[in-house]
Amino acid sequence: MAPAPTPCLHQNIPHLPQQNPAAKFQKTRSRAVKGRSQQQRVTAVAEVNHVIQDTPAQTRRLVEANVPAGTPIVPPQDLPSRPRRNRRSVSFRNAVAENFLHPAHLILPVFVHDGEQNIPIASMPGVSRLGWRHGLIDSVAEARSYGVNQVVIFPKTPDHLKTRTAEEAFNPAGLAQRSIRLLKDTFPDLEVYTDVALDPYNSDGHDGIVRDDGVILNDETVEFLCRQAVSQARAGADVVSPSDMMDGRIGAIRRALDREGFTHVSIMAYTAKYASAFYGPFRDALASAPAAADGSSKRIIPPNKKTYQQDPANYREALRELRADEAEGADIVMVKPGMPYLDIIRLLRDNTTLPVSAYHVSGEYAMLKAAALQGWLNEEEAVLESLLSMRRAGADIILTYFASDAAKWMAGDRSPFIGGTKSGL
Numbered sequence: 001m002a003p004a005p006t007p008c009l010h011q012n013i014p015h016l017p018q019q020n021p022a023a024k025f026q027k028t029r030s031r032a033v034k035g036r037s038q039q040q041r042v043t044a045v046a047e048v049n050h051v052i053q054d055t056p057a058q059t060r061r062l063v064e065a066n067v068p069a070g071t072p073i074v075p076p077q078d079l080p081s082r083p084r085r086n087r088r089s090v091s092f093r094n095a096v097a098e099n100f101l102h103p104a105h106l107i108l109p110v111f112v113h114d115g116e117q118n119i120p121i122a123s124m125p126g127v128s129r130l131g132w133r134h135g136l137i138d139s140v141a142e143a144r145s146y147g148v149n150q151v152v153i154f155p156k157t158p159d160h161l162k163t164r165t166a167e168e169a170f171n172p173a174g175l176a177q178r179s180i181r182l183l184k185d186t187f188p189d190l191e192v193y194t195d196v197a198l199d200p201y202n203s204d205g206h207d208g209i210v211r212d213d214g215v216i217l218n219d220e221t222v223e224f225l226c227r228q229a230v231s232q233a234r235a236g237a238d239v240v241s242p243s244d245m246m247d248g249r250i251g252a253i254r255r256a257l258d259r260e261g262f263t264h265v266s267i268m269a270y271t272a273k274y275a276s277a278f279y280g281p282f283r284d285a286l287a288s289a290p291a292a293a294d295g296s297s298k299r300i301i302p303p304n305k306k307t308y309q310q311d312p313a314n315y316r317e318a319l320r321e322l323r324a325d326e327a328e329g330a331d332i333v334m335v336k337p338g339m340p341y342l343d344i345i346r347l348l349r350d351n352t353t354l355p356v357s358a359y360h361v362s363g364e365y366a367m368l369k370a371a372a373l374q375g376w377l378n379e380e381e382a383v384l385e386s387l388l389s390m391r392r393a394g395a396d397i398i399l400t401y402f403a404s405d406a407a408k409w410m411a412g413d414r415s416p417f418i419g420g421t422k423s424g425l
């Protein structure tokens with residue numbers, strides 16, 4: 001019967017003697033080492049019958065190496081490629097890092113409301129609905145102090161201003177429009193992005209107009225999205241971001257902006273936006289979830305957004321949306337959510353020359369924050385790794401509620417960017 005295979009990796013290396021006598025091995029080592037623990041170590045090694053070439057250099061290494069007692073003594077593996085050589089020091093790791101994260105990559109989403117206080121959002125610890133006059137300005141000033149100079153505004157509309165056709169979306173004196181104006185007056189060089197969709201203004205809680213039988217109207221909605229985008233551009237928006245997923249809205253908005261003289265205003269298209277459970281906390285923040293059907297009326301209000309947002313099962317479909325948005329004039333194409341959809345980020349990156357953005361959404365924030373608050377994750381490391389992963393997948397720009405914190409952490413010992421860190425061996 002063949003002997004049981006030994007666990008020693010080196011047993012079969014042909015140029016090593018297969019029968020190295022344990023006695024000679026132990027005697028040489030005993031002379032070379034001082035102290036009981038090393039003696040024991042050598043004995044233990046000899047006993048498990050490891051093979052070693054007995055050269056003076058190896059003897060010297062044994063004495064000098066500060067290895068713990070019990071470490072097996074083995075000859076070097078015959079390996080031409082040792083990837084660990086390129087990971088051996090901070091400087092070297094940083095020199096060969098393939099991707100990095102910088103505050104310039106980040107967009108901070110901000111929730112505003114038409115009041116003075118900042119109101120914490122229960123499902124997003126650390127994030128508040130900001131009072132648009134002061135809280136908003138303070139929060140943006142803080143982000144800028146860490147190098148984040150891009151924000152996207154989400155207004156919370158009071159219920160009495162919501163209608164089935166969401167006209168508040170293009171009220172020139174609406175909260176979004178006032179917030180844009182105030183931000184641009186206060187920080188002229190700030191890049192202000194807006195959300196283009198009807199849901200925060202729609203009493204039915206959908207991104208489009210809901211017909212009585214529950215169909216979300218496409219082309220009629222697009223007409224209102226165009227008015228909304230133009231009113232945001234008029235207020236001073238730099239980038240309008242349609243998040244509604246109606247067909248043809250990018251081209252229609254581009255034409256509407258150009259017609260009104262806003263050829264310089266960009267469009268960041270939510271290109272591959274999935275019908276995701278990870279938007280839950282956002283809908284809490286804006287009270288914008290699809291409305292419950294009113295039992296007394298015959299109207300149908302779909303309980304989810306699956307007739308316009310993409311099915312999480314789908315991959316190829318993202319390419320179809322990409323081709324449409326590119327042809328219609330998008331300047332930036334977005335994938336949303338972020339971490340669960342890294343494959344889609346890579347798909348878009350490999351199929352367009354446009355910048356790709358990724359939205360690290362409210363539910364992703366909530367998950368990381370909850371684990372961090374429990375002490376189950378190191379928040380700083382887990383967040384920066386998450387953001388870096390989206391960069392690695394191919395995102396140029398990342399929308400994240402962690403933008404200020406991440407930029408602050410990057411300004412510490414990770415300055416001026418993270419890929420590797422400056423601390424540690």
Ligand SMILES: NCc1[nH]cc(CCC(=O)O)c1CC(=O)O
Nearest residue numbers: 197199243278279282361362363
């Ligand atoms: N059109 C609205 C919109 N814009 C951004 C988000 C989600 C952002 C987040 O969860 O952080 C949503 C919610 C939705 O589609 O229901």
